[in-house]
Amino acid sequence: MTESKSQDTLSRRSFLQVSMLATGALVIGVGCNGPTRANEMQDGLWKPNLYVRIDADGTITIVSKNPEAGQGVKTAFPMVVAECLEVDWKDVRVEQAPLDDRYGRQVVGGSRGTPDGWDDLRIAGTAARHLLTAAAAKEWRVAISECEARDGSIVHTQTGKSVRYESLLSTAADLPVPDVADLDLKSRPSEFKLLGTFVPGVDNPKILTGQSLFGCDVRLDGMLYAVFEKCLTFGGKVRQANLDEVRALPGVTHAFIVNGGDDLTGLLPGIAVVAKTWWQAQSAREKLHVEWDTSHSDSTADYDRQAAALANKSGETLRSDGDVDAAFDSAKQVVEASYYYPFVSHANLEPQNCTALYHESGRLEIWAPSQNPKGGRELVAKTLRISEKNIHVNLVRIGGGFGRRLRNDFMVEAAWIAREVRQPVQLQWTREDDMAHDFYRPAAWHHFKAGIDDTGRMAAFDHHFVTFGSGGKTVSGAGLSPAHYPAGLVPNFKLRQSVIETNVPTGPWRSPGHSAYCWAYQSFFDEVALAAGRDQLEFRLDLLSKSFGEPPLDLERTRNTLKLAAEQAGWGRRTLEPNRGMGLAFHYDHGGFVSHVAEVVADGSRITVEKVYSGIDVGPVLNMSGARNQVEGAVVDALSTAQVEITFADGAVEQGNFDDYELLRIHQAPEVECHFIQNDVSPSGLGEPPIAPATPAIANAVFAATGTRIRELPFKRSGISV
Amino acid sequence: MSEITLNINGQDYEIDVPDDMPLLWALRDVLDLTGTKYGCGIGTCGTCTVLVNGSPMQSCVRSAVRFEGREIITIEGLDPSGDHPVQKAWNEEDVPQCGYCQGGQILSASALLADNPAPSDEEINDAMSGVICRCGTYPRIRKAIKRAAKYAAEDGGDV
Numbered sequence: 001m002t003e004s005k006s007q008d009t010l011s012r013r014s015f016l017q018v019s020m021l022a023t024g025a026l027v028i029g030v031g032c033n034g035p036t037r038a039n040e041m042q043d044g045l046w047k048p049n050l051y052v053r054i055d056a057d058g059t060i061t062i063v064s065k066n067p068e069a070g071q072g073v074k075t076a077f078p079m080v081v082a083e084c085l086e087v088d089w090k091d092v093r094v095e096q097a098p099l100d101d102r103y104g105r106q107v108v109g110g111s112r113g114t115p116d117g118w119d120d121l122r123i124a125g126t127a128a129r130h131l132l133t134a135a136a137a138k139e140w141r142v143a144i145s146e147c148e149a150r151d152g153s154i155v156h157t158q159t160g161k162s163v164r165y166e167s168l169l170s171t172a173a174d175l176p177v178p179d180v181a182d183l184d185l186k187s188r189p190s191e192f193k194l195l196g197t198f199v200p201g202v203d204n205p206k207i208l209t210g211q212s213l214f215g216c217d218v219r220l221d222g223m224l225y226a227v228f229e230k231c232l233t234f235g236g237k238v239r240q241a242n243l244d245e246v247r248a249l250p251g252v253t254h255a256f257i258v259n260g261g262d263d264l265t266g267l268l269p270g271i272a273v274v275a276k277t278w279w280q281a282q283s284a285r286e287k288l289h290v291e292w293d294t295s296h297s298d299s300t301a302d303y304d305r306q307a308a309a310l311a312n313k314s315g316e317t318l319r320s321d322g323d324v325d326a327a328f329d330s331a332k333q334v335v336e337a338s339y340y341y342p343f344v345s346h347a348n349l350e351p352q353n354c355t356a357l358y359h360e361s362g363r364l365e366i367w368a369p370s371q372n373p374k375g376g377r378e379l380v381a382k383t384l385r386i387s388e389k390n391i392h393v394n395l396v397r398i399g400g401g402f403g404r405r406l407r408n409d410f411m412v413e414a415a416w417i418a419r420e421v422r423q424p425v426q427l428q429w430t431r432e433d434d435m436a437h438d439f440y441r442p443a444a445w446h447h448f449k450a451g452i453d454d455t456g457r458m459a460a461f462d463h464h465f466v467t468f469g470s471g472g473k474t475v476s477g478a479g480l481s482p483a484h485y486p487a488g489l490v491p492n493f494k495l496r497q498s499v500i501e502t503n504v505p506t507g508p509w510r511s512p513g514h515s516a517y518c519w520a521y522q523s524f525f526d527e528v529a530l531a532a533g534r535d536q537l538e539f540r541l542d543l544l545s546k547s548f549g550e551p552p553l554d555l556e557r558t559r560n561t562l563k564l565a566a567e568q569a570g571w572g573r574r575t576l577e578p579n580r581g582m583g584l585a586f587h588y589d590h591g592g593f594v595s596h597v598a599e600v601v602a603d604g605s606r607i608t609v610e611k612v613y614s615g616i617d618v619g620p621v622l623n624m625s626g627a628r629n630q631v632e633g634a635v636v637d638a639l640s641t642a643q644v645e646i647t648f649a650d651g652a653v654e655q656g657n658f659d660d661y662e663l664l665r666i667h668q669a670p671e672v673e674c675h676f677i678q679n680d681v682s683p684s685g686l687g688e689p690p691i692a693p694a695t696p697a698i699a700n701a702v703f704a705a706t707g708t709r710i711r712e713l714p715f716k717r718s719g720i721s722v
Numbered sequence: 723m724s725e726i727t728l729n730i731n732g733q734d735y736e737i738d739v740p741d742d743m744p745l746l747w748a749l750r751d752v753l754d755l756t757g758t759k760y761g762c763g764i765g766t767c768g769t770c771t772v773l774v775n776g777s778p779m780q781s782c783v784r785s786a787v788r789f790e791g792r793e794i795i796t797i798e799g800l801d802p803s804g805d806h807p808v809q810k811a812w813n814e815e816d817v818p819q820c821g822y823c824q825g826g827q828i829l830s831a832s833a834l835l836a837d838n839p840a841p842s843d844e845e846i847n848d849a850m851s852g853v854i855c856r857c858g859t860y861p862r863i864r865k866a867i868k869r870a871a872k873y874a875a876e877d878g879g880d881v
Contacts, residue, residue, distance in 0.1 A: 069820055070819035071819075199816075200816040203821065204813045204816065204818060207818050208804050208809045208812055208813060209757070209797065209800075209801070209803075210757020210825050211757065211798075216760070219756065250723075250740060277747060279740065280743075283740070349759075349856040350759070350820070397820070399820050399821070400822060431767075629816065629819055629857075629859070629862070632859070634858070636858025637856075657766065658764075658854065659764060663854050663856060664858070665851045666847055666863060667848070667851050
């Protein structure tokens with residue numbers, strides 16, 4: 001960059017940097033104004049969240065800093081810039097950024113991309129437009145107020161003369177950087193032209209023609225292929241293996257033991273086999289004979305026994321409101337039920353893989369399909385004892401995230417192997433590796449008891465949550481917030497928790513926790529409403545009509561999504577044949593409010609989910625295509641995941657591939673009708689919120705259609721097939 | 723090892739491969755045609771689908787040597803410019819989420835429409851149930867196939 005100037009502002013936390021490149025391109029950088037550490041202050045390092053570049057040929061390029069895993073951020077974010085910059089969408093290009101500390105958070109997770117990016121994207125586009133407008137006014141010697149940005153040009157409104165943005169770049173670069181606080185940012189759906197429309201993904205041309213995009217598509221000169229054999233019993237260590245025999249097999253270049261450590265999220269002990277093609281590495285691996293040292297023997301059967309023993313214990317009280325015992329004593333009716341969901345796998349369709357190249361200079365280059373590449377770089381640096389400054393991580397398109405790739409075990413394995421072999425190497429897990437070495441969504445048992453008063457409302461709610469932990473503390477993905485509804489919606493409330501010790505790796509799974517326990521809550525509400533003789537919709541709207549203390553969620557926005565979904569589904573207005581049923585559920589997580597109504601038709605115990613009607617409030621919709629895609633996909637994911645389970649025996653997973661972990665197929669998938677409430681609040685993400693309420697809406701519809709209450713997942717445990 | 727000639731996307735390739743190497747790995751690691759993806763390795767997920775003499779076939783469980791003398795089309799070869807009616811419809815309905823399975827989906831859909839220019843919902847389900855989409859794009863796949871069928875009909879039925 002030849003020139004650079006920046007302006008800090010205290011009124012907004014973002015600030016701007018405008019530069020002119022030697023090529024004549026204008027670059028607008030937007031970022032946070034806070035160096036977070038003193039040494040960064042000395043380096044003058046700042047953290048742009050994005051760059052927008054306008055080239056001399058009129059092309060607009062936005063650097064997309066977050067990894068793309070199918071959540072649509074690589075398309076939706078540039079749309080925001082284009083909207084504010086007033087340019088034609090076809091002139092916009094997107095460049096994937098590598099991992100770079102200057103960009104701040106580069107994570108796919110927590111549905112945070114949209115809320116985090118919203119201000120900076122608008123500032124970038126609006127500031128660029130402002131500069132170009134001012135540049136035209138300067139060249140024409142007219143007032144800025146007489147100039148207007150339209151479709152990549154500035155128009156003089158009085159004379160109608162116009163000039164393209166690309167002709168204004170050098171003049172714009174010489175102008176003072178606008179004060180971020182003075183920018184008038186578009187914020188309401190009524191102001192949008194491009195935002196809220198249906199825009200296909202920017203990577204579609206490559207996806208549809210099979211061009212290189214994904215981690216496993218990386219090809220480097222002289223690249224070798226690796227497999228990594230780990231103990232099926234979690235944490236097992238290598239005692240010995242027939243490495244000489246394996247090294248002599250066709251195509252094999254290396255076979256060696258990796259000692260690894262004890263941290264299940266890090267580099268585990270195992271044996272690397274490297275060959276000229278992946279098939280040869282995998283074929284050689286099948287001839288491996290390894291003696292393992294194992295110490296764990298976790299099993300689903302043992303978990304079940306422990307859970308049964310804990311069911312009637314009191315557990316640790318996490319929250320207690322009012323007087324639950326007294327409220328049960330005076331209740332008109334008491335309803336009790338227990339719910340169980342199993343461990344599940346992320347089952348990304350692209351099995352874990354990573355490509356790495358260790359240069360003799362000590363520099364390590366990595367191509368990682370990671371949702372959390374910075375965490376991966378830290379892990380690699382710590383494990384290989386090399387400086388993070390010597391590690392460069394390229395971000396590749398991710399073949400499904402769902403939380404699995406927040407962990408970077410595959411990255412540290414590839415890095416370790418690459419340093420050993422001193423040649424570019426691609427580590428590719430098998431499907432069986434992927435299923436055996438996931439970070440599973442933990443199972444749990446929920447024991448509910450509700451006391452119904454004279455008005456048919458829940459006056460008392462007792463909840464015993466039996467979950468998994470290590471050293472008495474819940475493991476990743478196994479916690480439950482004491483602030484979660486129905487806490488705050490019921491005057492007398494108690495949450496108790498018991499913990500079963502586990503040695504299996506667990507982790508966040510799309511909408512962590514919510515995607516599991518929402519089904520238990522919303523199914524039980526159905527049972528309570530039924531016992532109280534109330535309509536399911538009316539019961540829930542009433543539940544959401546008042547809070548006791550701090551409301552656990554925005555009651556009005558939740559009610560509105562529920563009313564919308566019910567209205568669209570014709571809830572209470574349609575006469576259904578006896579084998580057809582509807583079920584509903586609401587939920588709030590990760591900033592989004594979603595309610596679904598599912599319609600199910602049954603043929604005995606075999607059910608078909610025909611349609612799901614969704615009411616969604618995530619604020620303004622950025623890309624209508626991406627938004628609907630997330631809702632449709634989440635509904636399918638919910639139904640799919642409700643058909644599968646991961647079980648353990650002898651400390652290892654019992655399932656191996658898609659023949660015993662059967663994901664949903666097209667003939668089992670419902671239609672999904674999305675209805676968005678678009679208000680003027682800031683937008684929130686949509687990768688997670690639609691999944692949690694989908695499972696109970698479907699399960700409640702199954703009850704309505706069949707009379708079978710699903711209290712155990714997967715559905716087949718309750719005698720229901722899809 | 724065997725020296726074989728494979729006809730892929732209209733071009734002959736002479737390669738030396740292990741006798742038991744599945745077509746998938748010959749495509750990916752020997753020919754660097756990475757559009758065909760690995761998903762399960764046991765023929766259950768359909769991600770690795772290619773067209774063999776016009777019919778969809780999983781490439782992960784059949785040895786490459788068995789494909790000599792047959793015409794193989796991979797996702798790279800369907801229409802590299804992306805103008806095939808199925809590719810156009812797939813883009814306009816914006817089917818992909820992560821995109822990993824879509825090569826298998828698109829090739830399966832193109833084979834369906836070549837056989838049956840106006841498939842019913844049930845026929846679509848039957849023809850497409852071999853390919854898993856973990857992201858859940860199934861509702862859009864159904865829509866895109868209907869849109870592609872319309873395009874093909876407008877173009878004279880040539881899919």
